[in-house]
Amino acid sequence: MNRVVITGAGTINALGNDVPSTLAAMREGRCGIGPLEIRDIERLSIQIGGQVKGYDEQAHFNRQQIALYDRFTQFTLLAAKQAMAQSGLSLAGELAAKAGVVLGTAGGGVNTWDENYRTVYEEGKNRVHPFVVPKLMNNAAASHVSMEYNLKGPAFTVATACASSNHAMGLAFQMIRSGMCDVMLTGGSEAMLCFGGIKAWEGLRVMSRDACRPFSANRNGMVQGEGAATFVFEEYEHARARGAEILAEVVGFCMTSDAADIVMPSAQGAERAITGALADAGLDRADVGYINAHGTGTAANDKTECAAVAHAFGHHADRLMISSTKSMHGHLIGGTGAVELLACIMALRDGVIAPTIGYEEPDPECALDVVPNEAREAKVTAVLSNAFAFGGLNAVLALRAI
Amino acid sequence: MDVAAKVIAIIAEQAVLDPSDVKPENTLEDLGIDSLGLVESIFAIEEAFDITVPFNANDPQASDFDISSVAAIITAVEGLVAAQS
Numbered sequence: 001m002n003r004v005v006i007t008g009a010g011t012i013n014a015l016g017n018d019v020p021s022t023l024a025a026m027r028e029g030r031c032g033i034g035p036l037e038i039r040d041i042e043r044l045s046i047q048i049g050g051q052v053k054g055y056d057e058q059a060h061f062n063r064q065q066i067a068l069y070d071r072f073t074q075f076t077l078l079a080a081k082q083a084m085a086q087s088g089l090s091l092a093g094e095l096a097a098k099a100g101v102v103l104g105t106a107g108g109g110v111n112t113w114d115e116n117y118r119t120v121y122e123e124g125k126n127r128v129h130p131f132v133v134p135k136l137m138n139n140a141a142a143s144h145v146s147m148e149y150n151l152k153g154p155a156f157t158v159a160t161a162c163a164s165s166n167h168a169m170g171l172a173f174q175m176i177r178s179g180m181c182d183v184m185l186t187g188g189s190e191a192m193l194c195f196g197g198i199k200a201w202e203g204l205r206v207m208s209r210d211a212c213r214p215f216s217a218n219r220n221g222m223v224q225g226e227g228a229a230t231f232v233f234e235e236y237e238h239a240r241a242r243g244a245e246i247l248a249e250v251v252g253f254c255m256t257s258d259a260a261d262i263v264m265p266s267a268q269g270a271e272r273a274i275t276g277a278l279a280d281a282g283l284d285r286a287d288v289g290y291i292n293a294h295g296t297g298t299a300a301n302d303k304t305e306c307a308a309v310a311h312a313f314g315h316h317a318d319r320l321m322i323s324s325t326k327s328m329h330g331h332l333i334g335g336t337g338a339v340e341l342l343a344c345i346m347a348l349r350d351g352v353i354a355p356t357i358g359y360e361e362p363d364p365e366c367a368l369d370v371v372p373n374e375a376r377e378a379k380v381t382a383v384l385s386n387a388f389a390f391g392g393l394n395a396v397l398a399l400r401a402i
Numbered sequence: 403m404d405v406a407a408k409v410i411a412i413i414a415e416q417a418v419l420d421p422s423d424v425k426p427e428n429t430l431e432d433l434g435i436d437s438l439g440l441v442e443s444i445f446a447i448e449e450a451f452d453i454t455v456p457f458n459a460n461d462p463q464a465s466d467f468d469i470s471s472v473a474a475i476i477t478a479v480e481g482l483v484a485a486q487s
Contacts, residue, residue, distance in 0.1 A: 064418075067442065127448060130441040 003236035004176045005402060006247040006345065007089070010082025012075050013227030013329050013339050014050035018082055022339070023346050025328065026354035027375045032329050033212060033223050040195045046207045049193050050225030050330025067131050069144065070109035071191035075228035075335075076141035077148065080185060084149055087232035088244060089183060091150045098181050100153035101145045102172045103230070104164030104188030106334030107197065108157075109136030114196040141189055145230075153181050162294070163255075164188050164334035165229075166387035166395035169341065170253035172233050173397070182235045187338035189228030198224065204263075206298050212331070214295035214324035215302050215370040217361035222296040225330025229338035248348045249402040251382070252281025258392030265301055265388050270308035273394035277384060278312075281398035285316045288398075289380025290347045292340045293370075294388045295324020295356065296331055303365040305386065310368065321378065323356040323371040337387040341397070344383045348401040351379050405451070405483055406476045412446045413472060426473035433472075440469065447475075453482045 011018065014032030015025035025032065036049045057066055057074055069077065091099050112135045116128045134140060139157040146155040154175060158168045165188030172186035192198070201207055201224060208221035239246055254276025258269035278285060294305055302324075310317045325343045332339055343354040352375055359372035385397045407421075414421040417433040424433065430440055437459065444455050444467075455478075457467045468474040 127445070130445045131438070 001177050002179055004173050004233055004250045005236050005239050006231050006250065007234045007239050007244040008083035008085070008087030008232030009229070009247060009342065009345065010079035010086070011227065011229035011339060011342060012052060012078045013229070013332065014052060014225055015329050019342060022342055023350070026325060026343055026346065027352050029355045029357045029374055030328060031357055032225070036193060036198070038194055044195065044198050044202065046198055046202050046209060048209070048223055049198070050223060050332070051193050052227055067129070068135055070112045070135050070140060072105055072107070072109060072189045072228070073141040073144055075191060075226070076103065076189040076230065077144060079187065079189070079228040079230040080145050080148065083185065083230045083232050087234070089232065091183065095182060096150045096152045098153055099151045099183040100175065100181050101142050101151045101155045101185040102158060102168045103142045103145070103186065104158045104160070104166070104168035104334045104338065105138055105141065105190055106159055106161050106164050107190060107192050108138035109140060110192045110197045111194045112136040114194045117196065145185055149185065151185060159334065160393045160395070161389035161391055162331065162333055162336060163387035163389035163393050163395040165337035166385065166397055167255060167393070169231070169233070169337065169397060170255060170395055173250045173253050176233055176235050182238050184233045185230055186233055187228065187230035188335040189338070190333045190335035191226045192333060193224060193226045208297060211358045212297040212327045213358035213360060214293065214297045214327050214356050215306070215363060215366040216359045217363035219297045219299065219302065222298050222326070223330045225326070225332045225336070227329070227332055227339060228335050229342060231338070231341065246402050248345050249400045250397065251400045252277045252283065252398030253396070254280050255393070255395045258394070260392055262392070263390050265304045266392060267304045267307040267311065269392055269394050270305060270386070270388050271312045273396040274308060274312040274384065274386070277396040277398045281400070283382050283398060285313050287382040288313070288316070288320055288384055289378065290344070290353055290383040291320060291322040292343050292383065292385045293322050293324040294386045295326055297324070297326065301388065303363070305388065306366040306368055317368060321353050321369050321371050321376070323354055325354050327357040337385060337395070341385055344385050344399050347380050347383050348399060351377055353378050353380070405480045408450055409447065409476045409479050410472065412443055412450060413475070416443045416446070424472060426471065426476070428472045430469060447479060451479060451483050453479070453486055455482065
């Protein structure tokens, strides 16, 4: 089996418009969550989010591109540009045929749906712009990335709610490991911070009105974020032969289904994904120094996740660190695992563990080292990234320093 | 602005050209407007004149709306506007 390494990374999210600024924010424990600036905010009961502020689409794209690129596609293309530039890859000929793109998004072009529903329902118009369908479709971002970078192999989008990005990256990893592909652009994106996108989430009554405080006893729900992160996954020998800078190695992946409930998570399903990823990676439990938690800040997720980690790791659970960066960038839903993988890379490369900010009161049901409020320096050689989605779909990635 | 000038302005914007560079004898192909660009132009024409253009992208030739040149499009739009009033 081929080894798989990461040779490029890019992002735009509430913490920053690129990887260095995002990692700096995580290191400082800075919060990107704040008052939302969107239309009809006064009709929402949830008015905070991890929004990409000061974003001007015209600074990045021309009129014709904007007509075709929903916000989630724009975020993806901006992140992909950074990742491809860092990798130094240029794809042509046979390499292009063995290069592909797998991205995660839960909602796709939610802003486009929202705006055009307004047009026909609220304004009563009987005509919408002809590009509504190609703009809102969930695979739009993957397709535009494939066109931009000449990725001619497998190209598709995965929608598994909050685990979309982890499923996407796991599949990209497997495609290179199996020899199907040499290069995969992967990650995910979400742009749901519009009236309809937030109104829908309000309905579930799992949203916090003030802050995302994962693992804290006084946590009161999740906070949505938006943005994208993308990575270049590359076959190890290929990367080495061209002298590419290697950020980390992807060593394992496991996906499981709770097969139990459409919204309530199961500790057993999560634990099977964690132990499965370790087995797939050939890692010993004691090798893992850090876990980037799913850590949504809901009552249900955090205690279930801690129970799963405690059970999967036994005594070692008390020695590893686990943090939720959603406290800073919010929950990017289908794009969340991608942004969170940046924290994993920072842990492996820089020896800096991103904190769980907003932590105020210990919860006996979350009695792990959650790296409260301040980043920590620590040498770790292997990490996991958890994602546990609505629908009971779990996806865990394992990375190692190289 | 008369119908011809408005149509030319819409086509010019789509082609990223100055309106003075769009000639009546030009075809959309001459101007570099592809099938998506055509559909977007028709949408803009419908919005500008508040008309419905009988155009089916599956079979442009079969449509009543003549798109063979800029002049033909102007004539067709003038007909639709006249029929409406």
